[in-house]
Amino acid sequence: xxxxxxxxxxxxxxxxxxxxxxxxxxxxxxxxxxxxxxxxxxxxxxxxxxxxxxxxxxxxxxxxxxxxxxxxxxxxxxxxxxxxxxxxxxxxxxxxxxxxxxxxxxxxxxx
Amino acid sequence: xxxxxxxxxxxxxxxxxxxxxxxxxxxxxxxxxxxxxxxxxxxxxxxxxxxxxxxxxxxxxxxxxxxxxxxxxxxxxxxxxxxxxxxxxxxxxxxxxxxxxxxxxxxxxxxxxxxxxxxxxxxxxxxxxxxxxxxxxxxxxxxxxxxxxxxxxxxxxxxxxxxxxxxxxxxxxxxxxxxxxxxxxxxxxxxxxxxxxxxxxxxxxxxxxxxxxxxxxxxxxxxxxxxxxxxxxxxxxxxxxxxxxxxxxxxxxxxxxxxxxxxxx
Amino acid sequence: xxxxxxxxxxxxxxxxxxxxxxxxxxxxxxxxxxxxxxxxxxxxxxxxxxxxxxxxxxxxxxxxxxxxxxxxxxxxxxxxxxxxxxxxxxxxxxxxxxxxxxxxxxxxxxxxxxxxxxxxxxxxxxxxxxxxxxxxxxxxxxxxxxxxxxxxxxxxxxxxxxxxxxxxxxxxxxxxxxxxx
Numbered sequence: 001x002x003x004x005x006x007x008x009x010x011x012x013x014x015x016x017x018x019x020x021x022x023x024x025x026x027x028x029x030x031x032x033x034x035x036x037x038x039x040x041x042x043x044x045x046x047x048x049x050x051x052x053x054x055x056x057x058x059x060x061x062x063x064x065x066x067x068x069x070x071x072x073x074x075x076x077x078x079x080x081x082x083x084x085x086x087x088x089x090x091x092x093x094x095x096x097x098x099x100x101x102x103x104x105x106x107x108x109x110x111x
Numbered sequence: 112x113x114x115x116x117x118x119x120x121x122x123x124x125x126x127x128x129x130x131x132x133x134x135x136x137x138x139x140x141x142x143x144x145x146x147x148x149x150x151x152x153x154x155x156x157x158x159x160x161x162x163x164x165x166x167x168x169x170x171x172x173x174x175x176x177x178x179x180x181x182x183x184x185x186x187x188x189x190x191x192x193x194x195x196x197x198x199x200x201x202x203x204x205x206x207x208x209x210x211x212x213x214x215x216x217x218x219x220x221x222x223x224x225x226x227x228x229x230x231x232x233x234x235x236x237x238x239x240x241x242x243x244x245x246x247x248x249x250x251x252x253x254x255x256x257x258x259x260x261x262x263x264x265x266x267x268x269x270x271x272x273x274x275x276x277x278x279x280x281x282x283x284x285x286x287x288x289x290x291x292x293x294x295x296x297x298x299x300x301x302x303x304x305x306x307x308x309x310x311x312x313x314x315x316x317x318x319x320x321x322x323x324x325x326x327x328x329x330x331x332x333x334x335x336x337x338x339x340x341x342x343x344x345x346x347x348x349x350x351x352x353x354x355x356x357x358x359x360x361x362x363x364x365x366x367x368x369x370x371x372x373x374x375x376x
Numbered sequence: 377x378x379x380x381x382x383x384x385x386x387x388x389x390x391x392x393x394x395x396x397x398x399x400x401x402x403x404x405x406x407x408x409x410x411x412x413x414x415x416x417x418x419x420x421x422x423x424x425x426x427x428x429x430x431x432x433x434x435x436x437x438x439x440x441x442x443x444x445x446x447x448x449x450x451x452x453x454x455x456x457x458x459x460x461x462x463x464x465x466x467x468x469x470x471x472x473x474x475x476x477x478x479x480x481x482x483x484x485x486x487x488x489x490x491x492x493x494x495x496x497x498x499x500x501x502x503x504x505x506x507x508x509x510x511x512x513x514x515x516x517x518x519x520x521x522x523x524x525x526x527x528x529x530x531x532x533x534x535x536x537x538x539x540x541x542x543x544x545x546x547x548x549x550x551x552x553x554x555x556x557x
Contacts, residue, residue: 028209030143062513
């Protein structure tokens with residue numbers, strides 16, 4: 001499954017510009033330290049965080065995309081930094097818990 | 112749903128409030144950001160969070176939550192546990208990560224298994240890719256789970272689909288736990304062909320007197336000690352049934368039990 | 377010396393807080409790691425009157441080689457900072473520009489203040505940390521490079537941001553980071 005498939009199947013909104021890539025597993029956390037310690041390359045990172053430091057954190061552990069849940073407004077500087085680093089920032093109005101159910105039904109699992 | 116159900120599906124440990132597990136919660140709110148908990152959390156919810164601090168407890172209390180589950184094996188300090196006690200919150204901890212915890216809680220909410228995609232039979236000739244025989248030691252909680260972990264990595268090496276491997280790993284794990292809890296010893300036969308994976312687990316244990324009841328969720332004959340460790344939630348056989356494409360139990364009291372699981376590739 | 381081609385994993389992970397303290401007399405800043413939430417009360421120590429200016433959530437860890445078991449402690453790492461290109465003549469910004477063309481991203485490893493300010497973060501540990509994070513990623517797409525904090529000449533003007541969790545516990549939106557010194 002690619003970032004593009006997810007956008008179409010779940011109806012996520014793409015905020016940054018990025019090259020599509022394969023999504024492998026899901027990591028749900030709002031803590032950068034958890035992500036740095038536990039997320040794996042290719043994971044889809046689900047979070048409510050919108051501060052621009054999500055971009056270097058996402059980049060450091062090489063997640064395939066960040067999905068911002070809960071209809072949070074993502075600041076312009078976060079989106080710009082993401083585009084610069086080729087990091088996908090996707091958004092949804094769904095809460096993290098609700099999105100997890102949908103991702104699981106698409107066959108995504110924790111890795 | 113009852114907090115007890117959540118505790119059991121998550122294999123969570125209760126750190127505070129063990130007497131209140133019959134309480135109902137309306138929904139799960141998963142977040143590590145306390146401002147969100149306060150802003151969007153609904154009263155009578157249960158909070159799933161990776162934030163093991165006193166403020167997390169306070170926030171949950173202020174948002175009128177009933178319980179807090181710490182995910183990813185986070186352990187709170189004494190202050191946090193005391194805060195939970197003072198505010199009448201149930202506090203639990205699970206080793207699952209947030210995603211797994213949410214998936215499991217979601218399956219309780221939906222009252223049933225999540226739909227597993229239909230699997231199409233492929234017209235490959237039957238050819239043996241792998242045949243393994245492994246041993247599970249009964250009553251050995253320390254190494255419980257080793258066999259299913261081993262099978263999982265073997266299947267990964269073969270390059271099977273991750274979702275399939277997960278279903279096999281979960282089923283094997285549940286079966287392995289049953290052997291550890293109820294039998295002296297068990298044997299596992301793993302067969303992989305291009306079209307299916309078969310796992311047969313045979314033990315020389317007590318046997319299951321009533322197979323039909325054992326297939327009902329929540330039915331468990333595990334002892335209190337086993338339950339305290341998070342096992343014996345009575346989800347074992349139903350969980351296998353939901354994950355395997357074909358599942359068959361043969362059991363005779365005093366002789367043993369054999370579980371036949373088949374997963375189509 | 378070992379000729380092991382190390383494959384690193386993160387071990388002994390401890391979650392906690394990075395406490396930023398500032399003296400209201402001499403304006404000095406110091407930082408330390410603490411596992412427990414500490415109170416932010418002002419306290420006196422010699423001529424200094426310290427108070428908490430920020431409590432960021434973070435974690436500390438060791439890296440261990442999965443092949444030869446060699447373990448390296450990172451208790452002297454306060455955090456990783458990403459450069460926001462705030463000063464054109466800053467060494468970090470120069471390296472960053474140079475590396476961007478090769479799809480190599482820069483982060484700055486920071487030791488705890490004030491002791492480590494002028495000394496580089498130990499180079500061999502930087503190398504291991506860089507290796508570790510590159511081993512975790514698909515390096516055919518891009519790479520990470522972690523450099524030392526002493527490359528930043530003007531600490532007090534740096535507007536780089538730490539990858540720390542701030543404002544997790546509060547109801548308010550975190551402010552922009554204040555200068556370190």
